[in-house]
Amino acid sequence: MSIESTRGSAQVEWRVDRLAAIDSTNEEARRRALAGDPGGLWIVAGEQSAGRGRRGRNWVSPKGNLHASALLIDPCPQARSPQLGFVAGVALARAAEDLGAAEVRLKWPNDLVLNGAKCAGLLVEGLSLADQRMACIVGIGINCARAPEGVGYPTAVLSRDDAGAIRASDLFERLMKRFAEALDLWAQGEGFAAIRAAWLVRAAGIGSLVRIDDARGRREGAFEGLDADGRLLFRGAGGIEAIEAADLWISPASDGAPTTAASGSLAREGPA
Known part of the structure; x- marks a missing residue:
């Protein structure tokens, strides 16, 4: 085919x-x-x-x-x-x-x-x-x-x-x-x-509380969307950052416990 x-x-x-x-x-x-x-x-x-x-x-x-x-x-x-x-x-x-x-x-x-x-x-x-x-x-x-x-x-x-x-x-x-x-x-x-x-x-978690782990350590903030290059826009204590590589968890509104874990570097996650 x-x-x-x-x-x-x-x-x-x-x-x-x-x-x-x-x-x-x-x-x-x-x-x-x-x-x-x-x-x-x-x-x-x-x-x-x-x-x-x-x-x-x-x-x-x-x-x-x-x-x-x-x-x-x-x-x-x-x-x-x-x-x-x-x-x-x-x-x-x-x-x-x-x-x-x-x-x-x-x-x-x-x-x-x-x-x-x-x-x-x-x-x-x-x-x-x-x-x-x-x-x-x-x-x-x-x-x-x-x-x-x-x-x-x-x-x-x-x-x-x-x-x-x-x-x-x-x-x-x-x-x-x-x-x-x-x-x-x-x-x-x-x-x-x-x-x-x-x-x-179709994005999951826009505006939600998230936790990221990257070279700067672990921190919490809000997922604000994507920049023009596909980097995650993260609003933390220091303002908005464009994150290219991180481990990310999205927290549900109910109790703040992390639900899904994902990825490290941009567009490189999952199976093959």
């Missing part, structure tokens, strides 16, 4: 390689890039034996969940490549909405949450190739059948608003289409303002 993305500097015709099992779809995409694959490739696995998240943490990858990675070659100037996490996040949210999960929200920088619990994550990785081109790999893992337990934060299975199940195969078909559309809208970074706007419409 293929799907075309025609806007931008070049036409992309996406190919799909479906595998029963693999160590990691991101690792397979990396191997394909190093072997000379031209990009425009989705790798989908029924299960992973060595899926990973941020900082090499294990990502539980059982059968029934969706494990997929998109390989792109030279999709944009290198400085704009972290924006791909937001592009993929918008595409994933739209795909979930298409299938009846209207209550999903995006959590900075690139988690998908349902009622405050993480149901999907993203991992964007890049590597320089021998011919000086850049390969970008967007890994997406979604809990369609099972949600991991004992991971230190709430998790959930992605489901429709009526609690009906969403099959991994159906979600991937919508995700392919929505990712191609989001890439066209993004236009190699020229259209990031439109992606940012679409992300903010």
Whole structure:
């Protein structure tokens, strides 16, 4: 199966390689890039034996969940490549909405949450190739059948608003289409303002109390939105800061206890 993305500097015709099992779809995409694959490739696995998240943490990858990675070659100037996490996040949210999960929200920088619990994550990785081109790999893992337990934060299975199940195969078909559309809208970074706007419409925790941990330590404040480059706008005791890399927790209004934990560096979180 293929799907075309025609806007931008070049036409992309996406190919799909479906595998029963693999160590990691991101690792397979990396191997394909190093072997000379031209990009425009989705790798989908029924299960992973060595899926990973941020900082090499294990990502539980059982059968029934969706494990997929998109390989792109030279999709944009290198400085704009972290924006791909937001592009993929918008595409994933739209795909979930298409299938009846209207209550999903995006959590900075690139988690998908349902009622405050993480149901999907993203991992964007890049590597320089021998011919000086850049390969970008967007890994997406979604809990369609099972949600991991004992991971230190709430998790959930992605489901429709009526609690009906969403099959991994159906979600991937919508995700392919929505990712191609989001890439066209993004236009190699020229259209990031439109992606940012679409992300903010679905943002979890705008105006909420949050806690961040970064190089400056732990502190509490308010999540005010995103700046023009996708950095988190954090209002703390010293005013508003633009945060590019941090661990973030959103606190519910009820008791102030942290509910969902996420990410470190900009657009680099989740599974693959």
